[in-house]
Amino acid sequence: MMKTNLSLLIVLLLISTSFAGCTSDDSDEVKIFPQFSSVADDGETYNNARMSGSPFIVMFSAEWCNNPCHTSMFTIWEAIPELSVLVLSTDPAENPQGITLQDWHDAANAFDDDDDTGESGVTLTTYAFMKGVEAGEELDITSPGTVMFVNAEGEIMATKVGILEEPQEVLDLWETAQ
Numbered sequence: 676m677m678k679t680n681l682s683l684l685i686v687l688l689l690i691s692t693s694f695a696g697c698t699s700d701d702s703d704e705v706k707i708f709p710q711f712s713s714v715a716d717d718g719e720t721y722n723n724a725r726m727s728g729s730p731f732i733v734m735f736s737a738e739w740c741n742n743p744c745h746t747s748m749f750t751i752w753e754a755i756p757e758l759s760v761l762v763l764s765t766d767p768a769e770n771p772q773g774i775t776l777q778d779w780h781d782a783a784n785a786f787d788d789d790d791d792t793g794e795s796g797v798t799l800t801t802y803a804f805m806k807g808v809e810a811g812e813e814l815d816i817t818s819p820g821t822v823m824f825v826n827a828e829g830e831i832m833a834t835k836v837g838i839l840e841e842p843q844e845v846l847d848l849w850e851t852a853q
Contacts, residue, residue: 715803716776743838754845763807
């Protein structure tokens with residue numbers, strides 16, 4: 676009797692492990708970056724068609740987010756300066772706290788300027804600052820500083836919530852979008 680129960684238990688365990696992974700887990704599913712179209716501070720329109728065929732980074736932020744947002748922007752720049760980075764504001768107000776998209780970009784550029792010497796630091800020339808409320812809502816973005824790495828097919832390959840401080844982390848996440 677004990678041998679039969681043990682044999683039955685082994686058979687049940689073998690059967691149950693063969694079904695492991697058959698159920699869907701949303702965290703393992705690849706998400707497609709939602710449809711978007713927005714005019715950036717450079718006057719250019721950015722949308723899915725424009726970004727198609729090349730991997731890119733999307734940083735969800737807000738006009739009033741200084742840090743951790745600026746730190747993450749400069750960490751991305753330090754890792755790979757030529758990357759296309761879309762900085763999307765999730766704040767629905769047109770100019771929250773009186774800050775325009777150009778003011779926002781200028782503040783980000785000034786983040787690493789040396790106040791003592793007046794020397795200018797990096798200018799985030801390949802970054803486009805724009806509204807992205809709808810895309811943020813569709814992706815359930817709840818905090819500024821969420822960074823997504825999107826491959827050439829528009830699939831979100833990696834997401835980082837919170838500050839990016841290490842260029843190597845950016846490089847590792849970027850590698851997933853290739």
